[in-house]
Amino acid sequence: MKPTRVVVADDHTLVRQSVVKALAQAPDVVVVAEAADGASAVAAVLEQQPDLVVLDIAMPGTDGFSTAEQVRRLVPAVRVLFLSMHDDDTSLQHALALGAEGFVSKSAPVAELLDGVRRVAAGERYLSTTLEARHGAGGSGMDTTPPPALTVREREILGLLARGLRPGEIASTLAVSIKTVKNHLTSVYQKLGVDTGAQAVAEAYRRGFVTHVS
Template sequence: MVVADDHPMFRSGVTRCLQASGYISVVGQAGDGREALEMIRNLSPDVAVLDLKMPELDGAEVCHAVVRDALPTRVLFVSAYTESSVLYRMLQLGAVGCLPKEARRAEIVDAVRACGRGEGALAPALTARLAGEIRLRARTEGPALTDRETEVLRLIAEGRTVPQMARDLFLAEATIKTHIRRLYDKLEVSDRGAVVAKAMRHKLIE
């Protein structure tokens, strides 16, 4: 299997844990998504443990390439980003499992072994989040947004800058940027024009 994460300590810790289990052979470690994808293509591991946010290519892009190219590797995400909308998107892309980074090492070993057998692996706490996301999506035409995300979306549509939005909503600029990033993830876009256009198509704003 391949382990890819841009935090060396976490990556090496997971690798040691998996190898110490006696059941799993780690054939490669990668510090960014591009390197991870090259390893997956060259080594054809049964499972790849990926973080979602990585340099070069993020985990979603790596997963998409694996599925698109019909590579035999199954993708397990172990990430700090476990919001319900993110989980939904990861599984929609073709991942076979998701765990939070705070998962115990034994849980990661069990999840990797399950994925290697062709089974799914989703932490119990994440299952409830995913079920909630599915219910919300079933009730709405487009992705479900929080009240704060809707406020930020409306301000984007009005042409407000990040500093202006921060002043209007009494939030830190970093918080505004986080909401914008989540909007992009939920609506699967990469810029302001696209997020407004898609939101209007889904009637998330008028």
């Protein structure tokens, strides 16, 4: 079996080197390049054509989100896993909206990073344990339970939410009232068993209701 080829991007040298060292210990993973900023990460991806890129969010110049967008556009086959201390709901929702297949908190143990790399490389979606506990998604891959019966409009609104639009922007896009949008979102939250937009997006990705956003 071919090892998973990975590019690691983090502007903190010690952190980056620690991640590279940790991944290098796995016989089924090989780090083909490392980068200290977004532009270098994109260049490395273009040159190496890896299977996966591990991205920090806060980097000088081009941040991790913008880097992920460029990688998605230039090399769509490369899978994206964010490794960041910024694991708040907004950052997670933004990452998922960009089509990231994984998100691991920097507070997670090395074993979780390795697990995330392997699962994402295998085609699954992955959230580290703390995020999974918070959002009920990702660590075990796609859900195998029957999906709730979302209406066409609910799926449409959920897709726009995954793109990062706020309720008011969704209302403008669909030419409906914001009250209508909020009513649909309330129904979506109930059906998915979540309480927030970020949780709804995470659950939608886990169940395959939405895919990466172009």
